[in-house]
Amino acid sequence: MNDIQFSRHRRLRKNASMRELVRENHLRQDDLVYPMFILEGENKRNEVSSMPGVFQVTLDLLGKEMDEIIALGIKSVLLFGIPHEKDECGTEAFHDHGIVQKATRYIKENHPDVIVIADTCLCEYTSHGHCGVVENGRVLNDESLELLVKTAVSQAAAGADIIAPSNMMDGFVAAIRAGLDEAGYKEIPIMSYGIKYSSAFYGPFREAADSTPQFGDRKTYQMDPANRLEALREAESDVQEGADFLIVKPGLPYLDIVRDVKNSFNLPVVIYNVSGEYSMVKAASQNGWIDERSIVMEMLTGMKRAGADLIITYHAKDAARWLSEK
Numbered sequence: 001m002n003d004i005q006f007s008r009h010r011r012l013r014k015n016a017s018m019r020e021l022v023r024e025n026h027l028r029q030d031d032l033v034y035p036m037f038i039l040e041g042e043n044k045r046n047e048v049s050s051m052p053g054v055f056q057v058t059l060d061l062l063g064k065e066m067d068e069i070i071a072l073g074i075k076s077v078l079l080f081g082i083p084h085e086k087d088e089c090g091t092e093a094f095h096d097h098g099i100v101q102k103a104t105r106y107i108k109e110n111h112p113d114v115i116v117i118a119d120t121c122l123c124e125y126t127s128h129g130h131c132g133v134v135e136n137g138r139v140l141n142d143e144s145l146e147l148l149v150k151t152a153v154s155q156a157a158a159g160a161d162i163i164a165p166s167n168m169m170d171g172f173v174a175a176i177r178a179g180l181d182e183a184g185y186k187e188i189p190i191m192s193y194g195i196k197y198s199s200a201f202y203g204p205f206r207e208a209a210d211s212t213p214q215f216g217d218r219k220t221y222q223m224d225p226a227n228r229l230e231a232l233r234e235a236e237s238d239v240q241e242g243a244d245f246l247i248v249k250p251g252l253p254y255l256d257i258v259r260d261v262k263n264s265f266n267l268p269v270v271i272y273n274v275s276g277e278y279s280m281v282k283a284a285s286q287n288g289w290i291d292e293r294s295i296v297m298e299m300l301t302g303m304k305r306a307g308a309d310l311i312i313t314y315h316a317k318d319a320a321r322w323l324s325e326k
């Protein structure tokens with residue numbers, strides 16, 4: 001054996017302290033963004049059946065929810081609304097007293113240090129469930145931009161710290177930037193979901209947010225999962241249009257894209273560990289097939305390693321708790 005040359009990689013894996021010393025990537029509580037579903041009405045906390053542990057909550061119960069989140073050390077939330085009424089153009093999305101606007105005001109009044117990120121889209125608010133204006137079965141681009149801008153401005157007026165447009169119309173960052181600036185919100189950043197694939201992994205979310213398209217699919221506006229260069233084109237135009245953060249979505253099946261985006265642009269990269277990814281882990285762990293804690297921590301750390309600066313995840317509460325127990 002003496003004359004064989006090889007490297008002794010195991011020297012740095014000798015014990016837990018040594019491994020910690022050379023660990024390259026770390027998950028922190030500050031990396032986590034918790035998505036929340038705010039429901040119109042009173043005294044309701046409905047568990048989403050395909051997402052065990054995730055609830056739609058009404059405004060009167062939001063205080064309790066926020067106390068829990070803050071105690072766990074989570075500092076930012078992403079808000080989705082489930083309105084009383086839906087219509088053709090998603091009026092409740094940009095209403096001054098829309099559910100996300102009310103929830104934002106509530107959080108900023110009571111917990112000013114929490115970062116409120118408003119998801120800016122129409123699909124939870126439109127009767128047809130598409131993310132824009134529909135005419136003759138087609139989702140119109142420029143007409144949808146006007147409604148998105150209105151939504152973003154009303155969210156900023158309610159106190160949102162970050163606007164996160166997710167509808168994938170072309171030019172949404174440019175239009176929202178101009179609209180925010182004109183309305184006096186020059187300081188509000190845009191977290192663009194510009195690299196959003198048309199994905200089956202959004203299935204459980206559509207139950208949670210009641211936003212399943214009533215006809216067709218989202219393939220004319222969301223990206224084809226087979227494409228990589230297209231992601232870079234999307235990211236490039238968002239950067240030019242003034243995005244402050246770039247979101248890659250979904251997470252797990254797209255870690256290569258996260259790395260590409262991280263290497264090509266100098267903005268904070270956000271990964272969205274979406275509903276279907278969460279549901280798969282929950283289902284397997286409820287069956288006793290996997291160890292939930294180890295799996296979740298490995299997945300989230302893998303996302304950091306791939307290049308994500310922030311992670312939007314339904315596992316945020318559990319992960320924050322596990323991080324504090326370490």
Ligand code: PBG
Pocket residue numbers: 119121122123124131166167201202203204205206211218273274275276
């Ligand atoms: C659209 C939106 C979607 C998600 C976030 N914003 C769904 C869609 O495009 O149908 C999905 C998030 C998830 O699956 O967790 N406004």
